[in-house]
Amino acid sequence: MPVEGETDCRGNLSLAGCVEKLWDRQAHTDITFHFPNDGEKTSSGHRLILALRSAVFEAMFFGPLAHSQDVVIEDVDKETFDCLLSYIYTDRVTVDGDTVLKCLFAAKKYCLDGLMSICNKYLSESITGDTVCTIYEQAKFFDMVDLANRCRSFIITNSASVFLEEDFTNLTRESLIDIFSDENLRSSELVHFKAACHWAQTACERRDKDVTPENMRNVLGEALKCIRFPLMSAEDFTKYVSQSDILSAPEQVLLFRHFIMKGFPSKECEFSALPRACTRLVTPVPNLEGDREVKLNQVVIKIEVSHDLHLVSFSMPKQEEIQSVLIVDENDREIPAKVPVFKKDSSSFVFDPPLLLCSKCAQLQVNLNRLTKVRNIYNKSLLTHESQTFFEDLQISHFKVKNRVYNFGEITVWVTMAPAKLKELVFKRGQW
Known part of the structure; x- marks a missing residue:
């Protein structure tokens, strides 16, 4: 029935339009909701319409334990409940940072998937560094x-x-x-x-x-x-971790032993020393004073790894043309691999996709075309911020070369021969 002074426009409205008008006018309501925790405020609605939109309301009004004309709501405030009613009657609702989580709770309680989608969309568009953790916890809860x-x-x-x-x-x-x-x-x-x-x-x-x-x-x-404390530098561990006293004395002793020995942590240490999968593992190959250079008819970069790794790239001038890349397995079989592409901006040969090196493989050989100087590195000690490096003697063929060993926590990379112009090798763990 139209309000006095208004034109009856029902003939021009759809059913949805009529329902919206019914909500606007609050006409013919047959159920009242009370909010004792919100100043005894009330809201009204129509049982049939609410039951059509929500299985919870249907059970509430037409189930075996159906309510009378009064329902007490203690866990949702009136403003939030009115947003829920507005969505039920109009399919529209406006949420903001102050109301979205309350509406999300109400939507979940009354099984209103459409309202949950609206809240979901708002939260997805609101993810920032200073909100993401709260949104993450709410998303898991709901x-x-x-x-x-x-x-x-x-x-x-x-x-x-x-x-x-x-x-x-x-x-x-x-x-x-x-x-x-x-x-x-x-x-x-x-x-x-x-x-x-x-x-x-x-x-x-x-x-x-x-x-x-x-x-x-x-x-x-x-x-x-x-x-992963073993992956920290000794300086950072001493300055921040040791002084906090969060770790026990025996734990600190084991970790200090690891830093001093520049090796793997003791088996008694319960903290992982495995670099995270996304970490770039860089093995610098600098020119050192005292490096001796020899001439070879064929020059190779020989690499071995203790864990499965992907070789991303190695830095070397373009004039060092690559003849072939071979993976030598544990049975000395040579398996051809894709030759990397030279990237001028980084002066690197890049494997696309990165080349998987398995710990079971004997070694990787990158063969160069031309006569090239090879480093014979004397027994020296290096320490960089990205790796801990030491050298061991290794006899190869008729000339003496040194075996360079790079430790990244639990991971070890051996470079047994390298051309003089090789600058660095870049590895990563994880899937590609």
Whole structure:
């Protein structure tokens, strides 16, 4: 029935238009919702229309335990419930940063998938470094798998900046373990440790606990074991980790032994020394004073690896033309591989896709066309920020060459021969 003074326009409206008009006028309502936690405010609706849109309302109004004309709502405030009613009657709703999570909860409770999609879209478009962790936790809580995966991917890709945000402390310990365990984290282990300390301090404060090393370790739990301390530099470990006293004295002794010995951590050490899959493993091959050069009719770059690795590129001038690339397996069979392409901007030969080197292979040989000088490296010691390097004697054919060994935590790369102009080799772990 039209309101007095208004023209009856029902004949020109669709059913959806009539339902919207019914909502606007609040006419013929037959159910009242009370909000005792929101100042005893009320909202009204139509049982039949609500039941048509929501299985929960259908059970509420027409099931065996059907309600009368009054329903008490204690876990949703009136403003949020009115947004839900507006969506039911009009298929439209406006959400913002203050209302989206409340609407998402209400949509989940009353099985309104369309409203959940609207909230999902808003949250997906709102992912930033200072909101992603909160959105990630809400997406997991509401079983929004696609949104959770997008948030997780954002955190992993932008971990160096996300870990600095206050929102990072809103991650649960379960999520913290999951994130710190990811092979594709693109930040350093020192960044992970500092983020873990900040998270632990906040967790202690929220639980009214004193911020002590013992309490911080307790709230971190298994998350602390996901930090790969052996991959830190000795300087960073001494300055930041050792002084925090979060690690026990025996743990620190084992790790200091690792840094001093420049080798693998002890089997008693429970912290992984395996570089993350996305880490670039760079083996510099500098010109050293005292390098002796010899002439060969055929020059090869011989490489062996302790773990499966992908060879991404090696730096060398273009005039060093490559004749062939061979992978020599454990049975001394030579398997041809794709020849890399020279990239002028980086002065590197790049494998596209990167060349998989298996730990079971005897070696990789990159054969060069022309007579080239080869380095015979005297017994010296190097230490770079990306690798720990030492040399061992190795007799090859009729001349003496040195075996250069590069350690990246648990990974070892042996370069047994190299042309004088080779500058560096770049490896990565993981799938391509």
